[in-house]
Amino acid sequence: SQQGEEDPQALSIQEGENATMNCSYKTSINNLQWYRQNSGRGLVHLILIRSNEREKHSGRLRVTLDTSKKSSSLLITASRAADTASYFCATSRGGFKTIFGAGTRLFVKA
Amino acid sequence: NAGVTQTPKFRVLKTGQSMTLLCAQDMNHEYMYWYRQDPGMGLRLIHYSVGEGTTAKGEVPDGYNVSRLKKQNFLLGLESAAPSQTSVYFCASKRPRGVGEKLFFGSGTQLSVL
16 A cells, blocks of 8 residues: 555646645655656655654755654745656655655646 | 666567566665556555565565566566556665665666556
């Protein structure tokens, strides 16, 4: 069974707007990661947040983690057409396995 | 530095045929993984390896076998392909826990079983 579940499944916004994606998970974690996948390509790591962290920034990305609610959010500010991709959250517990959610498909209209 | 390389990129099999997918990484990573990606399902872990000569089952291991004879290579085998194994397969690798959690992915193998 999948650990992470993203919401929404799909999101369409205009260029310049902010995009927010959410992820919920079921069990305790060591860290939560977000990955991006362009159509027909492999996944690329975006950002990692550890279980003892609440917020993390990287460029136009902002990730929050609420371990009491077992949820995380990824905010992409000032989105660009090039941000069009699928975004996945992934969780790790014991350091060996990383389990992925079903992903959010983001479409940014120019 | 090639990173993670998967071969082949595309393959069409008939039901019952066998094949091996090869994953090679040049980053000296200890951990390697095989995932499959199906529409609307995200990535599901098939098998993984935490070092040369070791393998372990993931979420959906049935119908697949793996081997890690060399640290840089991780092979995924289908002994008797079934249409349900039509999918995109991704290999990934990473450094051990405590050093780095980030997964590095190959570009995928699109497999169709007719």
